[in-house]
Amino acid sequence: MPQQVQGIIARSKGAPVELVTVVVPDPGPGEAVVVVQACGVCHTDLHYREGGIGDDYPYLLGHEAAGVVEAVGEGVTDVAPGDYVILNWRAVCGECRACKRGRPWYCFDTHNATQKMTLEDGTELSPALGIGAFADKTLVAAGQCTKVDPAARPAAAGLLGCGVMAGLGAAINTGAVGRGDSVAVIGCGGVGAAAVAGARLAGASRVIAVDVDDRKLATARELGATHTINSRETDAVEGIQALTGGFGADVVIDAVGRPETYKQAFYGRDLAGTVVLVGVPTPEMTLELPLLDVFGRGGALKSSWYGDCLPSRDFPVLVDLYLQGRLPLDTFVSEEIGIGDIEAAFEKMAAGDVLRSVVILDGAAA
Structure with a gap:
């Protein structure tokens, strides 16, 4: 009935x-x-x-x-x-x-x-x-x-259903962050904060959080950011380069989804580095980049939809990491x-x- x-x-x-x-x-x-x-x-x-x-x-x-x-x-x-x-x-x-x-x-x-x-x-x-x-x-x-394992607190586990998975997956699945990589995340709301946590979980040696809100940057540090940049005070690209020996990060994740933040991600990455767009643009937004720069910098320009996740594969693993104390999902609540x-x-x-x-x-x- x-x-x-x-x-x-x-x-x-x-x-x-x-x-x-x-x-x-x-x-x-x-x-x-x-x-x-x-x-x-x-x-x-x-x-x-x-x-x-x-x-x-x-x-x-x-x-x-x-x-x-x-x-x-x-x-x-x-x-x-x-x-x-x-x-x-x-x-x-x-x-x-x-x-x-x-x-x-x-x-x-x-x-x-x-x-x-x-x-x-x-x-x-x-x-x-x-x-x-x-x-x-x-x-x-x-x-x-x-x-998934029923020991996981519903308030925390449920967040894997969308935003947290999008950010974690942008780093782990789409960006393929590996041990020793340098990573920058532009925009540290829920999705960006999760990307920070994902980069740390994947073994990145340097995780740079970029935002205009010091509160969000403080949370990003709790989740594993090793450095923060307030882009109201410091140019994001210059700040990322200064923290990576002048080269740029191996992976830069744009969790905002605006033309200006995408350009920051594009120019804030190292040669042959990877840009991941996980922030969602609005329909009227357009992007203009010199094609020679796209060619000359090499690497990969990717978009990440739902963190390129496969729920049956990713959710149980991430819940297990949460229960082991290795993934701080409670911080997002x-x-x-x-x-x-x-x-x-x-x-x-x-x-x-x-x-x-x-x-x-x-x-x-x-």
Whole structure:
């Protein structure tokens, strides 16, 4: 039987979010119902509310989540009721050309649940990133559930579902940071801070955090930055070069996604170095670089989408590192809040006061 739960929606562009009753259907073939325990408040949720991603209102917000599988539909074998899972928005198909070439992290046909959750009047909801986890329970494709060690605290583990994984993966997967490398990260919000942690975890000898906010730079130091640059006071490129013997860093990660920060990343890297763009640009942004500089500096210019992660491969490993004390996920949890505090969390996020506010839901007490 369909269930009625409480959830947070964005009903129209720019309108304050609302707590409403959400109807969650029984899982169909290939689907799962998950009891949500914790869900981070991400910039992407705010983009949905503001119409920056689309206009398929109403949106059921929330996507950085951990919880417990309650029920599964026909044909589901990878997870079962009672499994503790992190939700992801890349349920790979296994059939596209990327999957068949052994590169499922590039899957071109990721999918979500077929059925729709609705309001009480039958209005279909669009779940954020196919998840919709600002709710007591949510319906997802079973492939969006990644089983991990249940000892991991939901408020921390759930953050691997989006922003933290994007940053960690930008360093470890896309940037292929290795032992002894020098790394610079431009922009130290949630994603950039995670890139700092990822670079440190990968064995980088020098990790340079660049931001305009000293609070974020202080957090970056907690997460493994060996040096910091406040780019309001010091030119970012000159600062990176001064800290790397005048050469530039082996890997520079742009976690902002603006033309000016990308140029800083491009010119702040060493010859044959790597630039990784993980910050998300807006549609109107354009970039102009001298083609001779692109040719002459060599190396690689990469973009990182969701940290080039494969959840089934990466989430369990990262959770194990967290439980070993080698990955400080708890540092990213600035505050734990209730489901009615999301608008205030958006304001704190916009002001740069938090890395992540995390909503604790009723499922955490189950």
